[in-house]
Amino acid sequence: MNISKLSFIPQSLREISKPPRELFYVGNKNLLNMPKIAIVGTRKPSQYSRNIAYSLSSALSKKGIAIISGGALGTDIIVHRASINNTIAVMANSLDYIYPKGNEKDILEIAENGLLLSEYEKDVPAHPMKFIGRNRIMVGLSSVVIAIEADLESGTSQTMRLAKEMGKELYVIPHRLGESIATTQYLISGEAKLIGDIDEFVSNMVMLLGSDLNNNQNLDDNSLNYKDINSFDEVLKFCLHNPTYEEAFKKFGEIIFEKELFGEIEIINGIVRVIK
Numbered sequence: 001m002n003i004s005k006l007s008f009i010p011q012s013l014r015e016i017s018k019p020p021r022e023l024f025y026v027g028n029k030n031l032l033n034m035p036k037i038a039i040v041g042t043r044k045p046s047q048y049s050r051n052i053a054y055s056l057s058s059a060l061s062k063k064g065i066a067i068i069s070g071g072a073l074g075t076d077i078i079v080h081r082a083s084i085n086n087t088i089a090v091m092a093n094s095l096d097y098i099y100p101k102g103n104e105k106d107i108l109e110i111a112e113n114g115l116l117l118s119e120y121e122k123d124v125p126a127h128p129m130k131f132i133g134r135n136r137i138m139v140g141l142s143s144v145v146i147a148i149e150a151d152l153e154s155g156t157s158q159t160m161r162l163a164k165e166m167g168k169e170l171y172v173i174p175h176r177l178g179e180s181i182a183t184t185q186y187l188i189s190g191e192a193k194l195i196g197d198i199d200e201f202v203s204n205m206v207m208l209l210g211s212d213l214n215n216n217q218n219l220d221d222n223s224l225n226y227k228d229i230n231s232f233d234e235v236l237k238f239c240l241h242n243p244t245y246e247e248a249f250k251k252f253g254e255i256i257f258e259k260e261l262f263g264e265i266e267i268i269n270g271i272v273r274v275i276k
Contacts, residue, residue, distance in 0.1 A: 001026045001095060001096075001108075001111050001116075002026060003024055003025070003026055003095045003096065003121075003122075004024065004025055004026070004029075005022060005023070005024050005025075005121070006022070006023040006024070006025055006029065009021075009022075009023060010032055010141060012140055012141055012142075013137065013140045013141060015140075016136060016139075016140040016166060018133075018136065019140075020119040020137060021119070022119060022121065023117055023118070023119055024094070024095055024117070024118050024119070024120065024121055025095075025115060025116060025117050025118075026095050026111040026115070026116040027110065027111050027112070027113070027114055027115040027116055028113075028114060028115050029115060031066045031086060031087075031088055031114065031115045032066075032088070032115070032141070034064065034065065034066040034086065035064070035065050035066065035143060035205075035209035035210060036065065036066045036067075036068055036088065036141055036142045036143060037060060037065055037066075037067060037068065037142055037143065037144045037145070037146060037205065037209075038067075038068040038069065038138045038139060038141070038142035038144070038145045038146070038159075038163075039053060039056065039057055039067055039068070039069055039075070039079045039145075039146045039148065040069060040070065040075065040076070040135075040138070040145065040146070040147055040148065040150075040156050040159045040160075041053060041074065041075030041076075041147060041148030041149045041150065041156055042074055042075055042148075042149045042150060042151065042154065042156060043072060043073045043074035043075070043076075044074055045074050045075050045078070045148060045149050046149065046179070047263060048175075049075065049148050049149040049173075049180075050075075050078055052148060052173050052198075053075050053078045053079050053082070053148045054078050054079070054081070054082045054257075055082075055198055056079075056082075056146065056148075056195070056198055056201075056202075057078070057079035057080075057082035057083045057087075058082040058083060059198055059199070059202045060083070060202055060205060061082065061083035061085070061086040061087070063202055063205070063206050064086070064206075065086070065205060065206075065209060066083075066086045066087065066088055067079050067080070067082070067083035067086060067087050067088070068087075068088045068089075068090060068138050068141055068142050069087070069088075069089060069090075069138070070089065070090055070091070070092070070131070070134055070135070070138060071089035071090070071091050071099075071103060071107060071110070071116075072100065072103075073100055073102060073103060075148050075149065075156075076089075077103050077106050080106060080110055080114070081106060081257050082257075083114075084109060084110065084113050084114055085113050085114065086114065087110055087113075087114035087115070088114060088115045088116075088117060088141070089107065089110050089114065089115070089116050089117070090117045090118070090134050090137045090138045090141070091116060091117065091118045091126075091134065092118075092126045092127070092130040092131045092133070092134040093118065093120065093124055093125050093126040093127075093130065094118055094120035094121060094122045094123060094124040094125075095116055095118050095120075095122075096122045096123065097124070097125055097126065099125065099126040100126075117137070119133070119137065131155060132158060135155070135158060135159045135162055136162055138159070139159060139162045139163050139166055139168060140166065142168060143168070143169070143208075143209055144168065144169045144170075144171065144205065144208075144209075145159065145160070145163040145168050145169070145170050145171070146170075146171045146172070146173075146195070147159070147160050147170065147171070147172050147182070147183050147186070147192070148172075148173060148183075149173075149175070149179075149180040149183065150180055150181075150182035150183050151180070151181060151182055152181050152182050152185075154182060156182065157182040160182065160183070160186055160192070164191055169193070170186065170191065170192040170193070171192060171193050171194070171195050171201070172184075172186060172187050172192045172193075172194060172195070173194070173195050174194060174195075174196070235248075235252050235255060235256070235259055235265075236259075236264065236265075236274055238251065238252070239259075239265050239272045239273070239274050240274055242271055242272060242273055243271075243272055244270055244271060244272070245267050245270050245271070245272055246270075248272045256272070263275060
């Protein structure tokens with residue numbers, strides 16, 4: 001990857017308690033000029049959380065809002081996939097490393113279509129202490145932070161704490177009793193607001209952040225919406241013949257991710273199967 005150094009530190013990062021001295025990037029640095037929302041969550045989200053994370057990220061991205069997350073397994077990579085042309089992954093390692101290796105394909109796609117950011121120039125592997133520093137950059141860049149699912153004392157709960165310390169608007173989604181304790185506690189205490197309807201929330205964010213779909217050249221106007229039933233029928237018919245993942249992705253692109261997320265197909269040993 002061609003790693004470059006930003007010639008500036010964004011104003012929002014200059015205002016945090018420990019601003020980065022330098023930032024290095026791969027990809028489209030112009031995404032930093034867009035309105036930005038961070039979406040974070042557990043590495044092992046429930047199917048419900050996966051669906052909401054994908055739907056929120058996709059809907060916001062299509063309205064000209066860049067989605068920030070941390071490139072990790074689980075929630076992070078889901079929101080990056082959903083907003084691939086308008087996504088910013090802030091990494092806890094220098095960009096000459098790819099971590100986690102399980103996300104290598106997605107990270108390389110972000111480098112090509114979105115933006116990878118790091119405060120480390122080279123030869124810095126990921127380390128637990130680096131994730132806290134990574135999170136301060138994610139929150140600092142964002143106008144709003146959304147926590148999808150979080151246990152107490154988790155990395156996501158630390159990010160939520162950072163959001164409140166920095167005075168960022170914090171939003172969570174509803175969960176059943178006993179699930180996602182950290183987000184529920186923030187909601188009960190009044191420190192977080194509830195997202196009760198995705199369409200309404202996206203409309204409010206567009207008005208709040210001033211995003212403009214028509215002026216955003218990074219949007220993919222031909223992207224398929226998960227509510228396009230006719231397109232989905234075509235995908236399911238194709239997948240009934242158990243194609244390889246590569247064959248299905250080549251024909252339908254990111255809609256394959258959506259089908260898997262919504263529990264309509266599964267990928268086992270590289271073969272796509274319809275869940276009946």
